[in-house]
Amino acid sequence: MDKDIAYLLKVFCTVVEAGSLASAAERLDVQAPAISKALARLEILLGNRLLHRSTRALQLTDAGTLLYQEGMTHLLSLGELLDRVRGQNHQLSGSLNITATPAVGEQLITPLLVDFSIRYPQLQINLLCTNEQIRLPSQSVDMAIRSSRQLEDSSLTSQLLLNVRRLVVASPAYLQQAGTPRSPAQLAEHACLHFYHQGILDAWDYENGDEVGTVTTQSRIRVNSYASLKTLCLAGRGVARLFEYQVADELANGKLVKVAAQTNWGHQSLHAVYHGKLAQSVKLQAFVTAFRQRYGE
Structure with missing residues (x-):
């Protein structure tokens, strides 16, 4: 197996999420030609075309759809495994990426993060406040705080946080x-x-x-x-x-x-929505516990 398969898979999934090579390059902080080369290398490695590319849009092939659905799950599992290994020293580390509406993010999550960040000083916390519903699963978002239980993907799960x-x-x-x-x-x-x-x-x-x-x-x-x-x-x-x-x-x-x-x-009703593979994530559950303790649900 190609030793860089995890990186190539990450690039591919980022392209699918971002919708374009240029946007994926920006997210990964690399040049656009590097993205194109990584996709070409992955397609050669797998012997399958993964994307139909045009000036207007990217369209997944059947092979690309399968790779994205399964590949995202494996990337999340790998990330969770690495977090668990890092957590063997009883300190949460890595990153926790949360998205919420501006109202919830500013008035409920931000006050919570004051104490939460002090309690877990080795954890990088990224909060994206937007009224747009970011599609999950996503490499850039671990957890979305939403007022709807509707899940756009069968791989997702939700937990009630607060009424x-x-x-x-x-x-x-x-x-x-x-x-x-x-x-x-x-x-x-x-x-x-x-x-x-x-x-x-x-x-x-x-x-x-x-x-x-x-x-x-x-x-x-x-x-x-x-x-x-x-x-x-x-x-x-x-x-x-x-x-x-x-x-x-x-x-x-x-x-x-x-x-x-x-x-x-x-x-x-506010729910924490995330990929089912992250159900046992120590950092996600630490945040859920802190939220419930602060707001009494």
């Missing part, structure tokens, strides 16, 4: 000016602030005792950032639907107040 309540809130100044809505239906007559990502979230589901319904809200301001949404709400620009962890401080100091406080506005 967080949605709240509808407004500033005292807004309520003094516009009046306080006492029921979900009355929100249709108020200025509301909308979050949008792949669609405008203007239909707010709720439960009031035995009553289950949806109120369609109206807004002149729409943003794709929960931080911006909260800033606008604090400034009195309207009513916002936010998660409890996002407004806990503002509720405590009175800068925001709950609207229709007896109404159940639903919740979000």
Whole structure:
């Protein structure tokens, strides 16, 4: 077997994930010709064409699809094995790559990393905050923190981390000016602030005792950032639907107040999603344990 097969496999899987040779070269910090040479060498070694290349896109052959699916699993297993061997000295090392939305990454994960990084000083931690859902499995991401249990690949698994309540809130100044809505239906007559990502979230589901319904809200301001949404709400620009962890401080100091406080506005379930081969990963489970301990799930 070619002694560099692990490197060639890594290059191939990175090309598939990145979608182009140039993007793969950037991720691996090498020149594009080196990527092309590695792919050619791998195809010669295996006696099979793995990719159809054009100026517009890369398309996997049947052999390439098989190699990517199985190869990714073996690369992850190899990485996990090396981490376990390094961990024999009882110190987590290597790298832990996490992706999450900006709201979750900034307000839940970043505070957690303060103590976590002190506890595991030899562990390199990389946090990518983005509203885009990065496809897994991936060499660049060990774990994704998501609000959906839907898995795009049968090789993936998920663990429930936390259930967080949605709240509808407004500033005292807004309520003094516009009046306080006492029921979900009355929100249709108020200025509301909308979050949008792949669609405008203007239909707010709720439960009031035995009553289950949806109120369609109206807004002149729409943003794709929960931080911006909260800033606008604090400034009195309207009513916002936010998660409890996002407004806990503002509720405590009175800068925001709950609207229709007896109404159940639903919740979000946060899951850790990762490849099944990493289920026994010491560094992943250390992070999951730390998250649950901090946030009480």
